[in-house]
Structures are given as structure tokens and as C-alpha cells.
Amino acid sequence: MKETDIQAAIITYLGILENQGKVWFSRLNNIPPVNKGTDGKMVFRKLPRGCKKGIPDILIISKGRTIAMEVKTPTGKQSKEQKLVEESFKKQGQEYHVVRSLEDAIKVVGHVV
Numbered sequence: 154m155k156e157t158d159i160q161a162a163i164i165t166y167l168g169i170l171e172n173q174g175k176v177w178f179s180r181l182n183n184i185p186p187v188n189k190g191t192d193g194k195m196v197f198r199k200l201p202r203g204c205k206k207g208i209p210d211i212l213i214i215s216k217g218r219t220i221a222m223e224v225k226t227p228t229g230k231q232s233k234e235q236k237l238v239e240e241s242f243k244k245q246g247q248e249y250h251v252v253r254s255l256e257d258a259i260k261v262v263g264h265v266v
Contacts, residue, residue: 160210160224162255167213167262176215176262181208207234209242209249213262221249222258229253 160180167178189195200206209221221242223235231239231251242249252258 154226156224156226156229159226159252159254163211163222163224163252163258166255166258167211170262176213178211178213180211205234205238207232207236207238209235209238215262219247220261221247222261223249223251225251225253227253 164178164180167176170176171178210224211222213220213222219242221239223231223239225231239249239251248261250257250261252261
């Protein structure tokens with residue numbers, strides 16, 4: 154299963170919880186804007202000011218808690234920037250989880266809903 158498939162399943166699940174008033178969530182899209190260069194190749198621009206590399210895929214707020222989720226495949230690895238963001242979240246007393254399946258995500262949010 155691809156990372157996008159895992160993420161889609163998690164977002165569907167969180168959408169149900171959000172409709173029930175149990176959580177608020179957002180999928181964070183931190184991909185730099187892309188343009189086609191004059192040679193036809195894709196050119197990634199710099200991230201907009203204030204955006205950080207390594208931001209987690211999904212942010213959840215529930216009952217006064219902030220939960221960050223980084224979605225990976227079973228063999229996927231965090232980038233250096235993602236590890237630094239994880240460290241920053243935890244230093245601020247917030248939750249950060251690497252999830253590799255819908256089941257992982259259910260376990261993470263299960264303790265707050």
C-alpha cells in the first residue's frame with residue numbers, strides 16, 4: 154500500500170470523527186510550489202515564508218490536545234527535517250506519532266475520543 158492510500162484512509166476516518174464533533178483535523182500540505190521550467194522540466198520553488206520543512210502530514214486537535222501524525226509506509230523512514238519537527242513538538246509537550254496504517258491512527262486517536 155502506498156503512503157497516499159494510508160493517508161486517504163486515515164483522513165476518511167478522521168472526517169467521521171470530526172462530523173461527530175470528537176476532533177478537529179487538517180491535512181497539512183507542505184509541498185513546495187512547482188512550475189515548469191523553460192526546458193519543460195519541473196522546477197520546485199522555495200517554500201513560502203513561514204512554512205517549515207518536515208511538518209507532519211496531519212494535525213489533530215481534540216479535548217485540548219494537539220496530535221501530529223506523520224504517515225509512512227511500513228518501510229518508510231522520516232527525513233532529517235521530520236525528526237527535528239518531531240523533537241520540537243515533543244519539547245512543547247505535544248504528541249507526535251509516526252503511523253503506518255489506519256489501525257495505528259485509530260490507536261493514537263482512540264485514547265482521546
